[in-house]
Amino acid sequence: xxxxxxxxxxxxxxxxxxxxxxxxxxxxxxxxxxxxxxxxxxxxxxxxxxxxxxxxxxxxxxxxxxxxxxxxxxxxxxxxxxxxxxxxxxxxxxxxxxxxxxxxxxxxxxxxxxxxxxxxxxxxxxxxxxxxxxxxxxxxxxxx
Amino acid sequence: xxxxxxxxxxxxxxxxxxxxxxxxxxxxxxxxxxxxxxxxxxxxxxxx
Numbered sequence: 001x002x003x004x005x006x007x008x009x010x011x012x013x014x015x016x017x018x019x020x021x022x023x024x025x026x027x028x029x030x031x032x033x034x035x036x037x038x039x040x041x042x043x044x045x046x047x048x049x050x051x052x053x054x055x056x057x058x059x060x061x062x063x064x065x066x067x068x069x070x071x072x073x074x075x076x077x078x079x080x081x082x083x084x085x086x087x088x089x090x091x092x093x094x095x096x097x098x099x100x101x102x103x104x105x106x107x108x109x110x111x112x113x114x115x116x117x118x119x120x121x122x123x124x125x126x127x128x129x130x131x132x133x134x135x136x137x138x139x140x141x142x143x144x
Numbered sequence: 145x146x147x148x149x150x151x152x153x154x155x156x157x158x159x160x161x162x163x164x165x166x167x168x169x170x171x172x173x174x175x176x177x178x179x180x181x182x183x184x185x186x187x188x189x190x191x192x
Binding site (some may be wrong): 040043055058067080097 | 156159160162163166168169170173174177178181
């Protein structure tokens with residue numbers, strides 16, 4: 001995971017207060033932001049997963065289950081789901097990018113291009129999925 | 145019917161609050177992670 005933008009060729013970098021080895025230093029720009037987005041999207045997916053376990057667990061209480069899930073028809077929750085879809089897509093695709101770099105170290109040379117592809121596919125998937133998610137609300141065919 | 149409505153509203157309210165808390169925590173975590181790029185000593189910018 002730490003290989004995506006690590007400087008494995010240069011000397012150790014001096015940071016305020018201590019010396020950081022070359023394998024742990026991110027060099028900024030695309031690799032840095034790919035890491036930041038990966039961490040944020042991973043945390044978002046994890047946090048929602050906890051809630052998802054709770055709302056699915058309500059199946060033992062049919063009334064509460066139905067009413068809580070009726071909330072998903074709300075436009076705010078639908079927009080949240082679009083964001084969740086974006087986070088899922090980015091996290092999974094960027095995970096594949098990292099795996100690719102782990103398996104093929106030379107791929108680190110193309111990490112910037114792969115990051116752009118990940119962003120492009122994420123945007124495309126989010127646009128398509130987001131339309132599917134929000135469309136029933138816009139057309140009034142939620143069926144609630 | 146009245147009891148049913150009260151229970152439903154409670155379940156929805158609790159879930160909404162939980163979702164709101166999750167949203168706030170995620171935003172706070174995001175701000176923290178982005179801020180580490182400014183002060184974290186694990187980051188180093190390119191010189192050129």
